[in-house]
Amino acid sequence: QQQVKQSPQSLIVQKGGISIINCAYENTAFDYFPWYQQFPGKGPALLIAIRPDVSEKKEGRFTISFNKSAKQFSLHIMDSQPGDSATYFCALESNTGKLIFGQGTTLQVKP
Amino acid sequence: EAGVAQSPRYKIIEKRQSVAFWCNPISGHATLYWYQQILGQGPKLLIQFQNNGVVDDSQLPKDRFSAERLKGVDSTLKIQPAKLEDSAVYLCASRPVRQSSYGYTFGSGTRLTVV
Numbered sequence: 001q002q003q004v005k006q007s008p009q010s011l012i013v014q015k016g017g018i019s020i021i022n023c024a025y026e027n028t029a030f031d032y033f034p035w036y037q038q039f040p041g042k043g044p045a046l047l048i049a050i051r052p053d054v055s056e057k058k059e060g061r062f063t064i065s066f067n068k069s070a071k072q073f074s075l076h077i078m079d080s081q082p083g084d085s086a087t088y089f090c091a092l093e094s095n096t097g098k099l100i101f102g103q104g105t106t107l108q109v110k111p
Numbered sequence: 112e113a114g115v116a117q118s119p120r121y122k123i124i125e126k127r128q129s130v131a132f133w134c135n136p137i138s139g140h141a142t143l144y145w146y147q148q149i150l151g152q153g154p155k156l157l158i159q160f161q162n163n164g165v166v167d168d169s170q171l172p173k174d175r176f177s178a179e180r181l182k183g184v185d186s187t188l189k190i191q192p193a194k195l196e197d198s199a200v201y202l203c204a205s206r207p208v209r210q211s212s213y214g215y216t217f218g219s220g221t222r223l224t225v226v
Contacts, residue, residue: 006153034215043115043202043217044154089153096166097142097206097215101153 003027006090006102013109019077021105023090026071028052032093033066035075036101037086044089044101048075080109113137115218117203123224129191132221136184136205140216142166143180145188146202148220154202160186193225 004025013019021035034049050057050064050073057064063076077084090102116135124130136143141162146154157176159167162183171178175194180186190197201221206214 041219043204043219045217046213046215049213091153096159097144098156098159098167099144099146099154099215101155104151104153 003100004090004092004102006105008105009103010106011108013080013107015080015082015109015111017080017109019080019084019107019109020074021088021090021107022072022074023102024070024072025092027092028068028071029094030092031095033064033073034091034093034099035062035064036089036091038089038104039086047088049093077107080107082109082111085109115203115205115216117201117218117221119221120219121222121224123226124193126195126225127192129189130193130223131187131189132201132203132223134186134188134203134218136186136203137216140205140207140214141183142206143186144204145178145186146204146217148200148202150199157188157201190223193223195225198223198225 006023032049035047036044037047038044048059048062050066055066061078066073085108088105092100118133143160145157147157148154157171158178160180163180178188202217204217
């Protein structure tokens, strides 16, 4: 049972460009909506997270936009850098800390 | 602060054999999770511990998978007997008792290949 759908599956962006990844979810009973970054051979690392009562959160070059009524949220990476090349996962976090991950987006930032 | 430690990093076994993975969470983190990440997919929760008690094991294939967390610190995940479809990265994560997403830390995982 897929509760979160992530798109696109892969993304190629030029250095300095904006990377945008989207997620749509079904169930609304979650406490947080985080984004994780994963490099090959490493575990996922939390990038940024938002609560459902907030519409936007910005941390440095990373911004989450949250649309509760549409059940969608997105990650924007401004001024994308080659070091941002990684796999990105959106997730739904329950009040017990259980994470339900999206399918992942492989981002490649070209120099 | 030391991260979540996992061992071994890699393991290759034949189907029907058994295997065990070990996790040492961040000191003081009461909650520990085991996730399975199949190649090309997002991680999927297998089991969650709060101290040494199981909170959620609804997605753990209990006919072949088992996990324990003795004394509320280290944890082991075992597969017996292994199947080809168990080939995946097994990730351990930990966080304090009640924390936002910002307390969540994953280890680097154990990559299991079943041949």
